[in-house]
Amino acid sequence: NAGVTQTPKFQVLKTGQSMTLQCAQDMNHEYMSWYRQDPGMGLRLIHYSVGAGITDQGEVPNGYNVSRSTTEDFPLRLLSAAPSQTSVYFCASSYSSHSGTEAFFGQGTRLTVV
Amino acid sequence: GENVEQHPSTLSVQEGDSAVIKCTYSDSASNYFPWYKQELGKGPQLIIDIRSNVGEKKDQRIAVTLNKTAKHFSLHITETQPEDSAVYFCAASTPNSGYALNFGKGTSLLVTP
Numbered sequence: 001n002a003g004v005t006q007t008p009k010f011q012v013l014k015t016g017q018s019m020t021l022q023c024a025q026d027m028n029h030e031y032m033s034w035y036r037q038d039p040g041m042g043l044r045l046i047h048y049s050v051g052a053g054i055t056d057q058g059e060v061p062n063g064y065n066v067s068r069s070t071t072e073d074f075p076l077r078l079l080s081a082a083p084s085q086t087s088v089y090f091c092a093s094s095y096s097s098h099s100g101t102e103a104f105f106g107q108g109t110r111l112t113v114v
Numbered sequence: 115g116e117n118v119e120q121h122p123s124t125l126s127v128q129e130g131d132s133a134v135i136k137c138t139y140s141d142s143a144s145n146y147f148p149w150y151k152q153e154l155g156k157g158p159q160l161i162i163d164i165r166s167n168v169g170e171k172k173d174q175r176i177a178v179t180l181n182k183t184a185k186h187f188s189l190h191i192t193e194t195q196p197e198d199s200a201v202y203f204c205a206a207s208t209p210n211s212g213y214a215l216n217f218g219k220g221t222s223l224l225v226t227p
Binding site: 004028030031035040041042043044045048049050052056058059090092094096097098099101103105106107108113 | 115120123143146148156157158159160163165166203207209211212213214215216217218219220
């Protein structure tokens with residue numbers, strides 16, 4: 001049982017390049033979400049999904065795309081990387097619930113855009 | 115959208131003392147309030163949570179209180195130990211957004227021996 005797995009752990013991109021951050025969970029969780037963490041800003045929600053085929057925007061969605069074709073995977077795409085997207089990215093998953101349940105986080109992807 | 119404010123941003127206590135971190139939220143629809151601990155280089159991990167139908171919850175040295183009317187909730191750590199040193203985040207969430215988390219900006223707790 002691996003939990004939430006994020007790849008890669010580290011990445012350096014040039015401005016304008018595109019890439020996909022991968023997130024996979026093996027806990028059969030319906031809910032998945034992406035956050036970015038910047039110094040002094042806490043974690044901010046980028047996009048989230050309540051099930052396969054359903055996604056929605058969070059607080060800071062601009063510059064990012066997501067899709068959810070399977071329950072297990074929730075990739076985050078940067079179409080044209082900008083220096084402002086330099087950050088640590090975390091993916092999380094949780095069971096669906098009427099009252100909230102623990103979100104399990106991956107180890108993060110540290111992205112630098114130069 | 116939901117706005118979560120967290121104070122203080124840094125907190126230094128001596129081993130054995132208590133630590134209190136306070137958060138406020140804005141969306142009255144929020145009904146799930148978890149607290150996460152993050153150690154350097156790792157993802158956040160849940161330490162305790164509370165739901166809106168409960169006013170207080172305790173787990174050994176950690177307790178959380180919730181005041182729905184005032185829209186604030188607090189984390190209390192008693193008998194602090196050096197291994198409690200970390201960054202702590204409060205969060206609020208609603209069923210309307212799949213319980214995706216709205217985080218406070220974090221509190222860096224340092225427990226000195």
